[in-house]
Amino acid sequence: MYDYLIVGAGLFGSVFAYEATKRGKKCIVIDRRNHVGGNVYTENIEGINVHKYGAHIFHTNNKKIWDYVNSFTEFNRYTNSPVANYKGEIYNLPFNMNTFNKLWGVITPQEAKNMIEEQKKEAGIAEPNNLEEQAISLVGTDIYEKLVKGYTEKQWGRSAKELPSFIIKRLPVRFTYDNNYFNDKYQGIPIGGYNVIIEKMLKGVDVQLNTDFFANRDELEGKAKKIVFTGMIDEFYDYQFGQLDYRSLKFENEVLDIENYQGNAVVNYTDRETAYTRVIEHKHFEFGTQEKTVITKEYPKEWEKGDEPYYPINDNRNNQIYAKYKELAEKEDNIIFGGRLATYKYYDMHQVIGAALVAVDREFSV
Ligand code: FDA
Numbered sequence: 001m002y003d004y005l006i007v008g009a010g011l012f013g014s015v016f017a018y019e020a021t022k023r024g025k026k027c028i029v030i031d032r033r034n035h036v037g038g039n040v041y042t043e044n045i046e047g048i049n050v051h052k053y054g055a056h057i058f059h060t061n062n063k064k065i066w067d068y069v070n071s072f073t074e075f076n077r078y079t080n081s082p083v084a085n086y087k088g089e090i091y092n093l094p095f096n097m098n099t100f101n102k103l104w105g106v107i108t109p110q111e112a113k114n115m116i117e118e119q120k121k122e123a124g125i126a127e128p129n130n131l132e133e134q135a136i137s138l139v140g141t142d143i144y145e146k147l148v149k150g151y152t153e154k155q156w157g158r159s160a161k162e163l164p165s166f167i168i169k170r171l172p173v174r175f176t177y178d179n180n181y182f183n184d185k186y187q188g189i190p191i192g193g194y195n196v197i198i199e200k201m202l203k204g205v206d207v208q209l210n211t212d213f214f215a216n217r218d219e220l221e222g223k224a225k226k227i228v229f230t231g232m233i234d235e236f237y238d239y240q241f242g243q244l245d246y247r248s249l250k251f252e253n254e255v256l257d258i259e260n261y262q263g264n265a266v267v268n269y270t271d272r273e274t275a276y277t278r279v280i281e282h283k284h285f286e287f288g289t290q291e292k293t294v295i296t297k298e299y300p301k302e303w304e305k306g307d308e309p310y311y312p313i314n315d316n317r318n319n320q321i322y323a324k325y326k327e328l329a330e331k332e333d334n335i336i337f338g339g340r341l342a343t344y345k346y347y348d349m350h351q352v353i354g355a356a357l358v359a360v361d362r363e364f365s366v
Pocket of ligand 1: 007009030031037039056057058059230249311341
């Protein structure tokens with residue numbers, strides 16, 4: 001008999017398994033996929049760690065979490081500085097003095113501020129009624145037209161005029177020549193890839209892959225005293241309050257017989273016509289010098305049952321459904337729900353590790 005059956009070998013499940021095992025508990029981890037790691041898994045293609053479920057850059061302000069992940073492996077100095085390609089024109093992201101200089105030829109922060117203010121005033125939007133008006137009222141028309149509109153419309157599959165304004169509360173604008181996308185103190189990519197961390201966490205833990213909890217629920221539930229569940233909470237409760245919605249993505253990988261395709265790990269395509277939103281060139285996450293390169297085109301798509309559920313859609317309807325499932329979950333004595341799918345929440349990696357460590361504290365601090 002195991003102490004814990006952990007459903008899902010992603011970051012939440014792996015951190016929990018590692019910490020529980022350290023405390024002398026016996027764990028079994030199952031995953032419906034044929035590999036561990038959940039969405040941080042990387043696949044080795046041509047000697048390059050390919051981020052199979054989307055680009056993953058670790059960043060945090062939390063020293064405790066940073067030290068925790070570094071205790072499994074060292075991180076490199078990768079700094080995320082994506083660029084935008086708008087119909088062949090290249091701009092730095094996030095919006096900063098390099099972007100403004102390229103857009104308008106301005107040199108000083110005051111000139112850039114004046115330009116944005118002028119455009120906001122010209123648009124004359126007092127009460128934004130939709131995402132387009134909201135974005136223009138925040139950053140003016142030029143940035144909106146070239147760098148926000150097409151990308152956002154592709155992401156959501158709808159015109160910006162039909163999208164609610166609350167989706168964009170803020171658009172970060174930086175009046176320094178700083179292309180670092182994140183404001184966090186710590187950032188990087190684990191040397192050797194995320195798999196190294198997961199494998200170390202799961203060392204000595206029984207792992208069963210290609211195993212769907214729901215295909216054999218009774219037998220699996222009988223294997224352990226408690227369950228840690230990191231799958232979809234609506235599926236756990238047999239969709240009794242309805243199905244939660246997600247936004248999904250389609251990834252297309254290409255191996256190219258050249259050393260360097262785009263000179264950067266992440267390039268956003270911000271026009272409406274190009275069907276994909278981003279092209280990832282994976283070797284640049286690790287300063288790779290392999291002869292070939294692997295790129296991934298990322299296409300946003302409507303989620304249908306069976307697709308990977310990537311981003312929860314936390315609108316009123318879905319949040320209300322989730323609240324009902326959460327109420328049931330809180331009444332369970334022997335089941336711990338955790339991670340992005342069981343809590344219907346977008347988590348960055350540092351946040352999901354933090355949440356798993358909180359769950360561990362709660363479970364073992366008696
Ligand atoms: P995760 O989904 O990783 O693991 C859950 C596991 O449970 C999966 O392996 C699944 O197969 C398994 N499972 C589900 N149902 C099951 C069942 N019924 N039976 C058996 N197994 C089951 N974060 C960040 O910090 N920086 C970044 O750059 C990015 N980038 C990024 C890009 C994209 C496209 C996405 C969608 C997300 C990111 N993230 C990110 C977020 C990051 O992916 C996230 O924080 C963690 O992967 C969440 O780990 P979990 O363990 O919660 O879920």
